[in-house]
Amino acid sequence: MSLTSLVAERSLVVCVGPGGVGKTTVSAAIGLAGAKLGRKTLVLTIDPARRLADALGLHQLDDAIQAVPLEEPIPGTLDAAMVDTAQSYAALIERIAPDERTKTRILANPVFHAVSRSMARSHAYVAMERLYDAMINRRYDLVVLDTPPARNALDILDAPHQLARFLDARFVEWFLPQARERGLRDRILAAGGDVAKKLLGMITGEKLLTEIVEFLDAFASLREGFVQRAERVDRILRAPTSGFVLVSSASPASADDAAWLRHDLERRKVPIDAVIFNQSFIPLDPRHPLERRTSLGAGSPEWAWQRLAPHLSEPKPVPELLAALRELRVEAAGENARLQEIIAGVEAELDPACTRVQIPRFDDEIRDLEGLAVLADALVAERPR
């Protein structure tokens, strides 16, 4: 399936990949490509980079979904939101808390604050909650999800379950005696809970333990909802209408990371539909930026110089300048050959059905919608294999 059909037909495209390969920009460009194909599109990104907001022409890109102000009319629409972890968590609690008291208790709890602000796995979880929201409302034909840089499949696939797991019924019972029913099994569990509490208290100190119990208590009533949503997100991620796009660059380090991630995802039965090699070649002729070449045409600068000489005006270029310029391109051609070798190595292990797209190293960082449109066109320009 070509990237064009993926963008035209799927209802969810999840962009995964290591850090520093331009994943967020590629996600935004995929969204724009979808909108150009007439789809109502939403891009959910987690990258707090100012540049993306600027590129989308949104000076206040934040947690709320906004329409991207497109200059030229296109058949579809493009909305975007930059997921802010703390804000999204707070909005989530606002939405799902059964009553005012529960809401206040949770929002005031310091453990909740620690979880929602800065802890390792929060980003991915909140992105999944936002995804659920966007998918369940069915207001969009296509949702593009930009995920946090991931090392392994679990970083992505486990994300929806994190809160549900934290609220695992068994340890909620252990820690909250009032939630317990009476029976032999429960009494044994209770004894285990007391031991566990004592041990935890020794390590964490009494205060943290008290706060954790308070947090669990406040959250316990929400548990069922977390479990259900996690399961639905799971189904959404694995639905045939969802596609996974792996974004890599052609540098050896990110190619290694990307290969590792792809392998891990496939092991968990999540096939990669397309691999995008971003910044994968240097256009040897800047006037044709999509042309992929690993060698230069014939003709030496020395020979050309004689023809050029009559046309040169002051300040006159010296022959060494032309030689230096040619040398730059010769080096670039050599680098392209090396990059193609790295890509070939990654491609050799891909499923034949997996689409591969190579995006050139654009000379400048993409900083506006125009630049993003060039990238979007390059993404869908590639013919299916």
Next chain:
Amino acid sequence: MNSPGLPPLFDHRWLLFTGKGGVGKTTMVASLAVHAASRGLRPLIVEMGHRESMRAVFGVDEIGFKPRDVGLGVHAMSIDIDLAVLDYMMQHIPSRRIAKSIVNNPVLERLFKAMPAVGEIATINKLRQLEAEKLSDGRPRWAPLLVDLDATGHALMFLELRKTLEHIMGTGPMRKLIESTAEMFADPARTRLALVTTPDELPVTETIQLYARLRDAGTVAWSGVFVNRVPQLPFDAEAEPSLANLAVAARAVADAEIQADVAFGELAWARAARARNQIDRLRAAVDLPIVELPRLTADRLHGRDLALLGALAAQGGRA
């Protein structure tokens, strides 16, 4: 703002590294470790998470939770959070029998993994264990310890752990560990943090922001900023004004290759100028030594390249 010279890197027990993804942290850490080893030190590279980037750099099949010899006098390991949590539990639970039963209890095991900050705390605990390891003659087994803290967000979690947890941390061994580690990170005699970037807008902005935040918080002692892949000027500066005339002539003779040469050269010139602007921006905002390192074209760096790059970085970059 003046940038003072880079302080000697290997006088400190801990060398911490962070920077945006894709800026070349792995290469930086590896090359400094190789250089440290060449000077007779016993460097250990510590990576976070499951990345094991050092596998590819040193060409080894696996990097795990135990330090291993990766060649060139360097040892490396990768801290797996789950294993670190297990380690931590075993260490703090008085009876081995109880510890084992808890480690084997799936409910408690999950609780530990899901609890806020436990992964970070267990990681720090592991770092402190490595610090305490001694050779038979009593010298530290690992010196320096080069820790790749990964992307800046991840690094902040470690460097601001005390602040994040101050309202929920009671007394106990966990608090003691966090306090003493926060002190260690802030102690210029023991620890230095190096920032790694490329001369591009986004990584430079992130570096400036991270610097400002950590400087104001005072939570860490500084090394310097390593700027990777600084492009060289593509041709002599005196030739630049004549470039436009070359473009005119190339169009006159309709030579596509020469037109491409000129267009390519113009872009390369602009790129070098942009990089220079970004480095100037960095110098203006960050009061640390700035170490410029050239773009290396080799596809993968091996032994000698790493040693050379490490030596260049340690002496403060190109003169």
